[in-house]
Amino acid sequence: MKPAPFRYLAPRTRAEALDALRRYGPDAKLLAGGQSLVPLLAMRLARPAVIIDLNRIGDLAYVRPARAGLAIGAMTRQRAAEDDPLIAARYPLMVAALRWVGHPQIRTRGTIGGSLAHADPAAELPAVAAVLGARFVLANARRERVVDAAGFFTGYLTTALEPDEMLTEIRLPPPPTRSGWAFTEVARRHGDFALVGAAVLLVGDGEGRCAEARLAFTGVGAGPVRVPEAERMLSGERVTEALAAEIRRVVARSVEPEGDIHATADYRRHVAGVLAARALIEAAGRLEVGA
């Protein structure tokens, strides 16, 4: 349980980090909070030749208003985001989801960008990014590009990041004026990898109906999984127990999870449906209050 030998460098600026990536990219791994990477190193599932430690870079951790939305620096600690008043005021869904990420002792080190770039299918933040319409700023030594969640999460533990690129910022669009939200998951123990998680964002029409609905699930696919059929069924509707039950069946039918030692595919499908209905009712309750 000791990492294989590697070489290490700790840039102090973004430019130094991107220069290091330009030189070592294909052989290097970026070290953010280390709460996923270091276990992989310890188990020798990852054996990069070079580790580029981002923790000495001062200007990658921030939360600041950007237009009417928010820009979150990739190295913002999960604990800092959880306690951030701007995030709490505009994206309470993100705060709710962060509480499910590992444990407080993990979140003191874990970062927003690290979790997103690691792209674990069981992780909470990718699903949150998907329903909030987050955009991802990817930089290399020459240029920057911006992609959305669908473009960023490309597969199991895989993102659109090229070997010479770094995720530098997450941009959240202005929150809807009226919204209902919920995050919930099922894990064997709180803080374990979730079997299935559900993030729901409902945009209210001012009369208690959903102008728009976004649902994303963790643990049932290679990345965060949206269910467009369920989202269409909710559009223009008021969430009732009957509609939630229908959505439960649609979600359970639509997702295509794989079974593993923790849970069978059928069980995950069942749980996805149950969590969809549960999160919808919870989100709709908040919609009524805010409408």
Place this chain on the structure above:
Amino acid sequence: MKRAPKNARRPGATRATAAPRGRARRLEPVGEAEVRLVVNGAEVSRTVEVRRTLADFLRENLGLTGTHLGCEHGVCGACTVLLDGQPVRSCLLFAVQATGHDVTTVEALGTPEALSPLQQAFMDHHGLQCGFCTPGILMSAHALLRDRPRATEEEIREMLGGHLCRCTGYQGILRALRAAAGLPPEPAP
């Protein structure tokens, strides 16, 4: 394993200098590095392999064996120490990353003759049996109660969720933590 040589102490110089403005420095990756940090109030410095975790550094290089290693991949919480006052897994941090930082381990809490109030509460309420997980729990609890001396049942449980104990069934630990937070030893029904 061969011990890394002990370097000369350089008091007062715990922070590296800020990056120069303008063009990026060209950094060369290294396999060994000097680690310079403050541990339990004392400045220490050693040269170690960069892959050495903070946990191994504390135990092997500094002889501070109060920090225990259970799973070595961040799950069990036994190796929890305070980094600049915040609880972290010392198995998920490389020693080189702690340069310029302040680390607190269980050795700083109390002595066998004079336990800290938290340690005394663990003793009074049977908060441990084999004691393997205890140092990590004490560090997490120490940070929680320092920030929230009247921590709630929910806060205590959230903190304790980050630790595994295979002896106690947790009830003795919870009673100790409630006592330390000034709560009744049994939770309200």
